[in-house]
Amino acid sequence: MKRKLLYTLMACLSLWNVRANDTSxxxxxxxxxxxxxxxxxxxxxxxxxxxxxxxxxxxxxxxxxxxxxxxxxxxxxxxxxxxxxxxxxxxxxxxxxxxxxxxxxxxxxxxxxxxxxxxxxxxxxxxxxxxxxxxxxxxxxxxxxxxxxxxxxxxxxxxxxxxxxxxxxxxxxxxxxxxxxxxxxxxxxxxxxxxxxxxxxxxxxxxxxFYDVATIDDYHVKQLSLTDQRAEVSNELEINSILSEQTEAEVVVSYSLKNGEPVTKKKTVTLNPGINKIKIPVEVDKPVRWMPNGWGEPTLYDFTAQVVCQGKTIASDHHRIGLRTIRLVNEKDEHGESYFFEVNGIPMFAKGANFIPNDILLPTMTDERYATLFRDIKEANMNVIRVWGGGTYEDNRFYDLADENGILIWQDFMFGCTTYPADPTFLKRVSDEVDYNIKRLRNHACLAMWCGNNEILEGLKYWGWQSRYTPEVYEEFYRNYDKLFRGLLPAKVKEWDEGRSYIHTSPYFSSWGRPDSWNIGDSHNWGIWYGKKTFESSDTEIGRFQSEFGFESFPEMKTIATFASPEDYEIESEVMTAHQKSTQGNALIRTYMERDFIVPEKFEDFVYVGLVLHGQGMRYCFEAHRRNRPYCMGTLYWQLNDSWPVVSWSSIDYYGNWKALHYQAKRAFAPLIINPIHENGNLNVYLLSDKLEDSSDMTLDMRLMDFKGKKLLQKSAKVAVAANTSAKVFGCALDEWADEAQRKECYLLLSLKDRQGKEITRDIHYFLPTKDLNLPQTTVNSKLKVQDGRCEVTLSASKLAKDIFVQIPYQGARFTDNFFDLLPGETRKIVITSPEIKKGITPEITIKHIRETY
Incomplete structure (x- = not known):
């Protein structure tokens, strides 16, 4: 019964074309x-x-x-x-x-x-x-x-x-x-x-x-111009009259901000049998702009259109509209060709991920799951999500939530990783499909661009397909490509969504081929992972916009337990292999782990260290991309989510559990961060800012500490960073901090403070890979305070406990923080929320840190 009621509610809420307050x-x-x-x-x-x-x-x-x-x-x-x-x-x-x-x-x-x-x-x-x-x-x-x-x-x-x-x-x-x-x-x-x-x-x-007289088959709220003083908007309607003769009607359009007084405009029209196209212009004085996450409020206006006949509203439609300008700037410059989003006239560094369908069984997606998804996106300080071309055009609830949370959507058409036919029947199907979906989605403030396909041109040029086919077939692939992605799709975007950016493929140029490809458009950098390159290679192999790159990890053990039995807890067991679809995935995880960590013997520890590796390695890439702005203006990792419980590149597993990567993305995507890096024998410190105002009159406090909490050395500097930039604010030789032997025994705590001495942000820097640190054995003390739906955990340790992982056996439980370093003598309080936490029942919480794995 509950399941039936849930589906009834889902159906009611997802009827995108149901008109309210009319006689239908x-x-x-x-x-x-x-x-x-x-x-x-x-x-x-x-x-x-x-x-x-x-x-x-x-x-x-x-x-x-x-x-x-x-x-x-x-x-x-x-x-x-x-x-x-x-x-x-x-x-x-x-x-x-x-x-x-x-x-x-x-x-x-x-x-x-x-x-x-x-x-x-x-x-x-x-x-x-x-x-x-x-x-x-x-x-x-x-x-x-x-x-x-x-x-x-x-x-x-x-x-x-x-x-x-x-x-x-x-x-x-x-x-x-x-x-x-x-x-x-x-x-x-x-x-x-x-x-x-x-x-x-x-x-x-x-x-x-059931309806009378007419319906509104399409309602496009088309923004014509936008300044701080005025927005010009055209309300463009397709009204389908079912009558066999002309009839008089009044079309009423109105708009308002939330809880504001509506502004209304009326137009008397003569409806002819069949489709009637009506345009009603309106002006919005002193418009409040829709802003992306991190830059301000994603303000939405309510626009309504009604058809009134003989005093009755016979048809109506409604959209929530964000007034803003978004364009993909893809222009020649001194480096090659730029690739970035300009929002409301301001260049925006894109921080986000690639989205795949959130379930293999799409109708199981509930409003609650969608809301949780966008809470996860927003909390990780993201501002762009790419809807990838191997899945589906998402439900309207997805785009509504993107509107409400200030998340730009890069929308692929549904073509990916293979060539496609272009016979008349296929082209007709695609034509109908894109008509339908462009009209369905074009009113959303979040929609930033359309992209023709994922990796097809790269595949044609660099994946060895030419050797698999005859010259005639291979040439046909190119002809079909042009028909679909350089012909049909851009024509449809121009017809139904004129002014929206369209790119025929991603990546724009492949890093597999041309040596100058890093300088042109967007890149899918799979040198890390498939190419076995180090995470540090992202310091030099930097694209103008990194729209795909990633690394794999297992999900945590409570998720593995949903698809495997204890006897299957081996990396290469039949069950683990069935849930690892990348043919070389497990071997690559081990290869990278051997570089930076002591590889554990126990399966459970291997899973945990793999999560840590995944998060830290990808964070290094995010910060390299941000540091190199404005040359690089985007970092969208592969991938945000899973469609079933599996070993994958995701930062959130199928059950909604954040992997270490999602916590590290949240840290790396924060509006203002400290980024220390080794460069040519120096330790240089950068400030990376996506804020729209300058950050000045700050103090960078740097303390060299040993693993027992003793302060060894301290430096400070007055620093500043301009709005929406990155800047080097400090640098000195590594040897000024510690010699080679000392680097195994210490860390650098960097703290950015405002003029009142309040900490704005911090970073912990280690001079060597984890496997080369002489980490101490230590005990983490914990105290719990349990209420219904909430557990407060207070942690402390006398010595450094690196890469703390707090676990609770409830799927989808949310943590205020996890996968962090607990410093010696420090007290850290985290809050876990889950409806399964009950007052009076102590949850089974376990705490792991990296030194316990060897």
Whole structure:
């Protein structure tokens, strides 16, 4: 029952095209569904929105696909056809309305829709919504709706057979590469971090809509100009009149800030039968700008459009609009070609990550999970998220939350890591898909740019595809590329979202090829990881905008325990291998660990040290990129999240647990940070600022401490950094701090203080890799204070406890801090929140630090 109610709530909240306060009537079709494997006539209850995998799991007809090696036991589902059916009642009053539409916001993917014996639709695109006129097909009383989902595997096998070759879709985990023929989320076919679960089902809400006279089919709030004095906005509507003759109506548009008085403008229009395009300009005096996270408030205006006929509001629509300017500056300069976002006229350093779908079963995403996701993004001081092209165009809730939290969205179209066909049928599907999604998303303040694809041009040039295909096929790949990404997509962006930046591919140039590629556009730097280069290589191999780079780690043990048994706790066990989709992943983790850490013998310790390695290595890269601004103006790491419990590049695991990387990203992305670095035998200290005001009249306090807390040396300097820059503020020879022997026994504590002596930020610097430090054995003392939903943990130690990791066995528990160094004599208080924490019950908390692993 709770599950049904949850899906009802999700459906209600996600109806992006439901108009409020008008005379239309919405009937949700989320109850009474049954499903069956085609040909069996064995009908069982189903959940809508949902997928066949979710329904089979609910009836215990599939094993938990995440556990052990069960992924292989669910593959049969993709080869079968599935049927869904329901009945619903229509009243005489509803039938008397002027029109009725059956709306599907998402059908996955090949689906024949039948209503009362009529074939209404042959769907063939997961990324497309459908609205079908059905008044003439509806009956008073009971109506029968039946959907036949054809297997996406069987559907495309004849196309594959006639093709003559396999496309280079190497992430498609089947010997026959079928995914490229289907407009369906590519990651569901498998990826180098992803389970293969090729779904079918009614994956987004379905409903009936009854209405009279007309509907608003599209409402574009188009910003024409913006200054501090005035914003010019065009309210552009497509009004679909169902009447057979002209009729008079009044179109009313209004806007207001939250809790403010609305400003209204009216226009009398003559509606002709069919589509009517209406434009109503308005001016906003002294507009309050939408600002990205870290720069100010993401102010949103409420814009509403209404169609009034004979005193009744027959149709309405609403958007929350941010007034701002965003452009991708990609211009020739003294270095090559720039690549950065300019927001409200100010160059912005992009701090963020690449986003993949948050679940392999997309309909399981709840409002709570979306809200938690953006809380995680905002708390880590991010300002840009890239929606990557191997997943899906996200739910409107995603973009609403990005608007509300000041997070810019780099939006890929859904093409990634392989070439695609460009036959007329395929191009027509893509054309319909991009029409639908550009119109759906273009009103969002967060939307910063469109990108044609992920890594396809790089693959064509540098991944060895030329040697796998005949010259004729290879040349066809290029022709198809141009049709899709240099032809169709930019034309559609210009048609429906004119003024928004479009780039045909990412990376703009590949670091695999041209020696000057670091100087031009955005880069995917996989020299770290695949190229086995050190994290320190990011000091010199710096792109203008790092839009992909990353490193792997295991999730923490409580997540591993959800998919593995203790007997599987070995790096290369069958189960661990099933949850490590990168063929060389575990070996690379060990290779990098050997460089900087003493490799533990115990599996649990290996997992923990790998998390520490992941976080510290990536933080080094983030700070190198920020330090080298304005040459480099962006750092988007791979990847933010997981779609199932797995070993991956993510900073947040499937259950919402922050890995060490997310804590380190939060530190490295803070508005003002201290960045010490070894350069040519010197220790140089930089201040990195993304603040919009200068930071001056500050003191940099530097204390050399041994691991027992004794102060060995102290220096200080008056420092300043200009707004939105990085600057070297101090430097001296390493030998002035400590000789080679001393460097094994000490650390440098750097503290930035304001004129009143209050600490603004701090950093702890070690002179050597962790494996070369003579870390002391020490005991961490802890005190707990437990309330409902909250546990306060106070930690102390007499000697340095490096890389403290506090664990609690509750999935998704939130920590105010974790993976930090506890300094000798210091008291640190962290707060853990989780609904599973109960007053009077002491939670099982464990504390680990790096010296305990050897």
């Amino acid at each position: 009537e919405i009937v949700l079709l989320n109850q009474g569904w049954m499903f069956s494997q085609s040909g069996t006539d064995k009908w069982m209850t189903a959940t809508v929105p949902g997928t066949v995998h979710q329904d089979l799991l609910a009836h215990q007809l599939l094993p938990n696909p995440f556990f052990g090696t069960n992924e292989q036991k669910i593959q049969w589902v993709e080869n079968e056809d599935w049927e869904y059916k329901t009945t619903f009642t229509v009243t005489e009053e509803q039938l008397s309305r002027g029109a009725a539409s059956l709306v599907f916001e998402g059908l996955d993917t090949y689906a024949n829709v039948y209503l009362n014996g009529a074939l209404l639709l042959k769907a063939d695109n997961m990324f497309l919504g459908y609205s079908i006129p059905v008044k003439e097909v509806l009956h008073k009383g009971e109506n029968r709706l039946h959907i036949f989902f054809r297997s996406p595997i069987k559907e495309t096998l004849p196309q594959w057979a006639s093709n003559g070759f396999d496309y280079p879709a190497d992430n498609d985990h089947l010997d026959k590469k079928l995914s490229i023929f289907t407009r369906k989320a590519p990651y569901s076919y498998g990826w180098d971090w992803g389970i293969r679960m090729v779904t079918s089902g009614i994956w987004r809400p379905a409903y009936l809509r």
